[in-house]
Amino acid sequence: MSRSLAALARRRLVRDRGGLAALAALALTALACLVGPWLTGHAPERIYPDFVRLPPGLAAHPQPDELRPVLDRLAFRMRLAVEAVSEEGGRVRVTFTAPRPIDERALRLLPRSDLFGPPVVLAWDDGGRRLVVEAPVRRLRFLLGTDVLGRDLLTRCLVAGQVSLLIGLTATLVALGVGVAYGAVAGMAGGTADALMMRLVDILYALPFVFFVIMLLVFFPAGLWLVLVAVAAVEWLDMARIVRTQTLSLKSRDFFRAAYALGSRTEAVLVRHAVPNMLGPIIAAATLLVPRVILLESFLSFLGLGAQEPDTSWGVLIAEGSRSLESAPWMLAAPAGFLVVTLVALNRLGDGLADALDPRR
Template sequence: MTVTAPEVPAKGRSLWDDARDRLMANRAAVTSLFVLVAIALLSVFGPMLSPHDFDTVYRDYVKVRASLQAYPRAEQVEPGFLAALKRARLSVESYRRDGDSVVASVSSRREIDPRAVRYVDRSNLFRNAQLSDISADGKSAVMKADIDHMHFYFGTDSNGRDMMARTFIAGRVSLTIGLLATIVAISIGVLYGATSGYLGGRTDQMMMRVVDVLYSLPFIFFVIMLVVFFGRNFVLMFIAVGAVEWLDMARIVRGQTLSIKRQEYVQAAEAMGVSDSGIVRRHIIPNTLGPVVVYMTLLVPKVILLESFLSFLGLGIQEPMTSWGVLISEGARNLQGAAWMLIFPSIFLTSTLFALNFIGDGLRDALDPKDR
C-alpha cells in the first residue's frame, strides 16, 4: 500500500507580482526606467568623474563651443601667450611653438622679476611657466610654458564654467527636489484624501474645508513665510513645495475613495469586522495607486519648474549651485550666441520628463486592478 503525499496548495499571486510582470512586459516603460536610472547615475557620479568642478571659472574660455577636441585651439595659443607676456610688461623678441610647449625670448627695460611667470600661469591656456637663460643684467630671458589642454564636451557658460559639470550637478538638485517634494505631497495627500473619503459625513466636510482654506493661501506668500522663519536652505525647498502640492493629491484620492468604498469587497471587509484603518490601508489606498502614479509623473516636472521659478525670484537655489531650470533659463537668454547652453540641460530635462511619463503609463496599466 503506497501513501501519497498531500498536495501542496499552489501559492497565490499578489497584486504586486502581477503588476511587476505586466510592467516588465511594457518595453517603453522598461526602456524609460533604464534612461531614468542612467540620468540619475550621471547626476550622482558625473560631478565626481568630471575633469572640472562645477563652480570653477575659466576666464579664457567664456562661452566656448561644445567640442570633442581639446582647447586651446592652435589659433588661440600664440595670442594668449603674447597677451600674458604683455600683462607681465615683457617685450617679445621671438616666439616659437615646440610641440605642447611655447617658448619666447623676452626682454624688459628693467630687471625681469622672476614672479613674472605668474602672469602666464594665471592664464587658463598654460601651466608650468618658467624663466631660463637669464642674461647677466637680468633684462632678457627665455620664457617657456606648457600648453594646458582642456576638454569642454558641453561647452562653457557666460562665466566660463564647464557646462557638463554644471548639468550633472544641476541634475542632483532638480531630481532631489522633484522626487522628495513629490514623496512628501503623495504621502500627505493619499493618507488625507483616503481618510476623508472613507469616513465621509461631517468629518469629510470638515477635512475638505481645511483643504479649501489652504488653497486660498498664495503659494509665494507661503514660501516667503517659511524663508523668513526658517531661513533659505536646500531642505526648505522640497518641504515648502511638498507641503502645498499635496492638496491636489488629496482631492484626487478622495474622489477615487468615494467610489471604491461602495465596492463589494470593501463592504465584505466591513462585515467581517475589519477596522477602518485596516480597510483604508489594505483596500482603499492600493486601489487608488493608478491615478496616484499618473499624477506623480506630472508632479515631478511641475515641482522642477516651481523650483526654477523660486530660484529666479531669489528664494530657491542660489549661485554657484544650480539646477536644470536655472540652466535652461540662462541658456534661453544666450540662445543666439551660445545655443549649447540651452541644448544640453534641455536634453536632460526632457529625457527625464519623457521617461517619467512612460514609466507612469506603464505603472498605471500594471497597477490597475481591473486588468488582473
C-alpha cells in the first residue's frame, strides 16, 4: 500500500467520529485490562470469606455493622471469644476472652485477614484469659462486588480481559496470515489447483469443531494454548474464502491486466495490487473475527475445555455468573458488560476501517 493511500485512509478514519470513539473504547479497555489489576488493591486470587456475594457499591468495607461478625469469625479461628468491640478514628478496640491463658501469637490472624493492621496489646486481665487489643481498620472497596468465593469481581474481570483479548488477537493474526496467503494463492492459481485447495477447505469445514477439540484433549491437557491452537486451526477457513473471492474478482480488472502487460510478476501483483484492494474486506472480516474468537473461547470455557483455574476469561466469568443469576446478578452483568463493549467497539471500528480503506473512495 502506497503512502498516499495510507494517508487518505488515515484522513477518512479521523473524520469518522464513531470509528474514533470505538478505537478509544478499545484502547481504554485494553489499557484497563493491562494496568487495572495492579490498581484495584486486590489480588485476583485473594478470597475474602467475610464478603461473599457482596453487591457493587462505593462504600468501604467493613462497615460498622460488619465489624462484629468479621471479628467473631476471626476469633473462632483463634479459638477465642469476642466480649466487646468499639471503633473510633479508624481504629478498632476488641476485648478477647478464653477459658485458658491467651497465646499472643494467635493475634497474627488479624493482619493476615487484610482487614486490620498490626494489633497493639492494651491490657491483660484475669490471668491472661482476657485480652484487650487495638488495631487499625483497613477499608476495602469492591466497585463491582464479589463472587461466590469472595473475590473482587472488578479485578477478576480485568485479568479475564487479558486472556480473552490475547486469545482473540492471537488467533485472528494467525487466521489472517494463513487465510490471506492461502486464499490469494488459490485465487491467483485458478483451475485445478484452485479446485483442489478449496476442496481441502470444504473438508476442514465438515470436521465438527468440538470433536476436533476433544481429539486434541486426548493427547494434550486442557489450557489456554490448546484453545489458541484449536481456534487458529479452523478460523482461517472463512478468511481464505473471502480472499479467494476477492482475488477472482480482481483478476478480471483492467489494472491487473495492465500490471501483467508491463511485465510484473505474480508475486508483485499480489503485494502491490491485490492485497491493497482487498484491505477493506479483510480488515472488516478480521474485526468481526476477534469477537467471534472471544465468543468461541467462552463456549469452550463453559464446557470446561478452555481456561482452567487459576486462569480465567470473560467466558468463564459469564458461565459462573449465569449459575448465580438470581442471587447475584452482578456476577453476570460485570463480565458481560466488558464483553459487550469490546464487541460493539470492534464491530464499529471494523466498519470505519472498511470505509477508510476502500480504494474506490
